Structure formats: structure tokens, C-alpha cells
Amino acid sequence: MRPVMIFTMILLLLTMTSCGTVQRPTLEDLGMVGVIGIDVAQGEKIKVTAAVPQPSEEAQEKIQFYQEEVELTREAIGKMSSQADQTLTLAQLRVLIVSESFARKQGIREVLEYMYRSPIVGDNVLIAISKNSAEEVIMGEYPNKPMVTTFLNDLLRPRGVTAFTPFTTLHDFIYSMTDEVSDPSMPYIEKIDHTVRISGLALFRQDKMIDTLSQEEGKLLQALIKRTKLPDLKIKLREDGEEKPVLLLLSFIRSDMKRRCSDDSTNPQYRISLNFTSELLEYTGKRDLSDPKQIEELEEKTNHVLRMKVEKLIEKLQGMKIDPMRAGECLRKKERGGWSKEKWTEALSNATFELEVKNVIHSTGTLY
Helix, strand or coil: CHHHHHHHHHHHHHHHHHHHCCCCCCHHHEEECCEEEEEECCCCCEEEEEEEECCCCCCCCCEEEEEEEECCHHHHHHHHHCCCCCEEECCCCCEEEEEHHHHHHCCCHHHHHHHHHCCCCCCCCEEEEECCCHHHHHCCCCCCCCCHHHHHHHHCCCCHHHCCCCCCEHHHHHHHHHCCCCCCEEEEEEEECCEEEEEEEEEEECCEEEEEECHHHHHHHHHHCCCCCCCCEEEEECCCCCCCCEEEEEEEEEEEEEEEECCCCCCCEEEEEEEEEEEEEEECCCCCCCCHHHHHHHHHHHHHHHHHHHHHHHHHHHHHCCCCCCCHHHHHCCCCCCCCHHHHHHHHHHCEEEEEEEEEEEECCCCC
């Protein structure tokens, strides 16, 4: 009888153990969050919105939306799972949208650091700041677009036409936020009717948003960061004999930036040389563009306008005491000791910039 009793006890223990064990969900039991949004809620809470694609062909709605107001981002996923028929996970997260009000008021460090430390969240998650609430963007109706998780992911991918903004990933922002020679930035989007557009660039001091740049300013900033291929740029000129301002549309074939700085870390002096090679796509003036002399005069005028625009942009950044153009990198290389982000922030306000801009119009396209 003893062997039978022992076998019975072991079987009973195994049964009891299996009854008390929580089984890990299978792949079919997981709800893959594709887009997550962060908004301001009442008190100290944050409002989290999640979009989960439904892979089943039988599903009437291709996207399931969940919302929770929590104190910590991590709480939201657990609470959302309690109201879903699946266990939600961020393993397939592709896009994070943060509202402008949240980024200005509370900052985004805690949200990003939680995701950055999470072993299941990839570093290539794309981030953007929304003029509207993140809820409005994620839960909006886009009848002529694919489902919102695909639409937003494609929108925030690098493309030549929207190269006025850096396409910022989770890793990019954390790196720039903790860097001692620059300040972070990311795409600034807004929902208009039944679509979402990238309307500019959101600027940050540490983890808090402080201002925006227009598309034009963003293009010039990319030149200062040393991007070699810039998107098309419209320029407005005043020409003798023209009643209205003359408009030009330049397509940049290449861009080159060289930067030098003095050794003075208190009142640094910079010399920046910007060299462009462009193609003239459109022109509303009366110049004879088949005449090389006329082209040279046009180049001189565009050089002057471009230099004024870049100078105005640098003054704007100095006034905000932020450095998304990474000008501090040149100075830090010469600093022997005592460098800090705070020291550079103060020095940036006192820095002087001497600019040289040269644009060579390589061709006039099919105009002439």
C-alpha cells in the first residue's frame, strides 16, 4: 500500500501546483499595442491611449482602443489588459505620441525612461509631439488612410520631402537629452480634418518642450547640423523692376557645412561656412536664366537671403538658450576641463557667429 499512497500524494501535489500556477499567455493571447499616446489628466495623473490592431479577419473593428488615467505609465498597460480579452504588450510598439500640453507642463523624461528601460520595447520606437491631444490624433477618423497604427508609423518615417525634421526614435531622444553638447528635438504634428501633417519641429530644453520651428527654419537647422541632402526651399526676393516679390524654388543637390570656433569658452566666436549646390525648379522673375551673368547675380541675392535667414534662426536659438544645432561640440573638443551643459548654455547666449553662405545654381532644370 505504501507505494500506492506515495504515488497518490505526489499526483495530488502536482495537481494542486498546476491549479495554482498562472500560465504565460501564448502569442494568440497577446494584444500588440502599435501606437500609444500620452495626455495631461486631472491632478498628477496622465491619460494613456493605446491602439491595438485586431489580426482576426472576423473582427468588425480593425483597431481596438483602450484608455486609462494613471500615475505611472506602467500601470496603464496592466489596467487596460483587465478590460481586454487579451494581455496587452508593448513588444510591437511602433509610435509614441505626446501632446504639446503634456510635454510643456510635465516633461517626458519619466515616460521615455520607463520605455527605454523596458526589455520588450525596441529602441526604434518613433516619437512625435502633437499640437492636439494624443487621444484626438490616435482615435481620429482617417477614411482615406490605412489603419492608424500603419498611417502614423509611415508618416514619421524618414522621407526626403519631410527632411526638415529629424525623425526621432526613443534612443535618439534619450541620447540627445543626456548629451552635453546639444538639445533634443522631434517632429511636431497636428491633426487637420481627416489627416495628420508634420507641421514643424518641437524644441526641448532637457525633457520639456519650449518652442517650435517652422518647416523653413527646420530645413535651415538641418543644414547647420550638417545634413548633406536638404528638402526643397522656397526663397522670396526683391528685384529691381518687379512689382511683386520674386519667388524661387531651390532643390538642393548637396549641402556642406564647416564650423570653426575660438578657444574662449565664456564668449566663444564661431565661423560657419555653408555651401550649397542647387537646381532652380521654379522662378517667377523676369531674368534671362540662359545668361550666366544673370545667374551669378541671382546667386548673390539668394546667398544674402539665406545668410539672413540662418542668422535669424541662430539668434532665435540663442534667445531660448538651447542648442539643437550641436554648436557646443566644437567648443568641447578644445575644453581642457570643467565642461558642463550648464556652462555651455550660458556661453551660447554670449557666442558670436560669423556666417558665410554660398549657393551655386547648378542648373535651371527644364526651364531653359
